[in-house]
Amino acid sequence: MKTLIKTDFEKWLLSQLTEDDIGYFFTVDATKVYVYFEGEDGKTDLAHVRLQIIPSETTRPATGVKYHTGKYKLFIYGVHILLIDKIADALSDMLDEIIIEETQSFRIETGLLSTKTRGNKFYGSNNYESITEIPFYHWENI
Amino acid sequence: MGFGDDIGKEFAKIEKKRDHLIKSATVNLRSDLIEVSPEDQGELKASWEQPKQIGKYKWVITNIAPHALIIDDGRRPVHINGKDKWVGSERLPYGYSPTIEITEKALDKEFKKL
Numbered sequence: 001m002k003t004l005i006k007t008d009f010e011k012w013l014l015s016q017l018t019e020d021d022i023g024y025f026f027t028v029d030a031t032k033v034y035v036y037f038e039g040e041d042g043k044t045d046l047a048h049v050r051l052q053i054i055p056s057e058t059t060r061p062a063t064g065v066k067y068h069t070g071k072y073k074l075f076i077y078g079v080h081i082l083l084i085d086k087i088a089d090a091l092s093d094m095l096d097e098i099i100i101e102e103t104q105s106f107r108i109e110t111g112l113l114s115t116k117t118r119g120n121k122f123y124g125s126n127n128y129e130s131i132t133e134i135p136f137y138h139w140e141n142i
Numbered sequence: 143m144g145f146g147d148d149i150g151k152e153f154a155k156i157e158k159k160r161d162h163l164i165k166s167a168t169v170n171l172r173s174d175l176i177e178v179s180p181e182d183q184g185e186l187k188a189s190w191e192q193p194k195q196i197g198k199y200k201w202v203i204t205n206i207a208p209h210a211l212i213i214d215d216g217r218r219p220v221h222i223n224g225k226d227k228w229v230g231s232e233r234l235p236y237g238y239s240p241t242i243e244i245t246e247k248a249l250d251k252e253f254k255k256l
Binding site: 045073123131 | 219236247
């Protein structure tokens with residue numbers, strides 16, 4: 001199930017991005033922010049976001065039907081602390097409460113983006129790191 | 143004895159059971175967090191403080207090791223000196239969240255039985 005969710009979300013996210021020689025990006029205040037998916041090597045020190053998908057399974061309390069849920073974890077890297085805050089805001093605009101995919105048999109939708117950790121700095125890295133999370137829900141037989 | 147008294151007693155009983163459930167779940171969770179903590183020099187494992195109650199149904203379990211937050215944020219590659227370097231623990235790829243979720247789900251089940 002993880003593969004299915006991942007493919008759907010990645011497919012959707014890619015459709016929102018632009019591509020250049022380095023990779024896929026979106027723009028924040030005229031700065032390109034590259035997006036790397038799980039397993040992809042980082043090619044740049046420029047501002048970027050890395051995506052991690054954490055699936056879990058839960059049960060509908062009323063009917064007992066199992067559905068899939070989880071979190072998209074977005075690791076944000078940028079040279080200024082204000083830039084990573086702006087990237088988080090842009091991601092929030094892009095991802096908050098949207099329907100990623102809907103068919104007759106299922107629907108994937110997101111919740112609200114929240115910041116888990118803000119402003120880590122690793123020795124030797126030019127960038128600050130912030131970690132944001134957004135929950136997703138994968139409803140079946142809606 | 144009136145109907146109101148019976149209801150009041152019943153509520154008090156449920157509240158007592160609920161307190162007990164939360165308290166024991168918190169104590170067990172601390173043990174689980176210690177158990178799953180990766181060990182190099184043992185600082186992380188040894189840095190879990192006793193649970194503290196900060197509200198009626200609110201408890202806090204703190205780890206005071208300086209690298210606890212990095213481990214809790216999960217395993218991820220960070221671009222350092224032109225290369226991807228992995229930070230976080232291999233043992234906890236998603237940090238402590240999955241361990242906490244197990245306790246939350248178990249607690250939810252117990253609450254439904256009340």
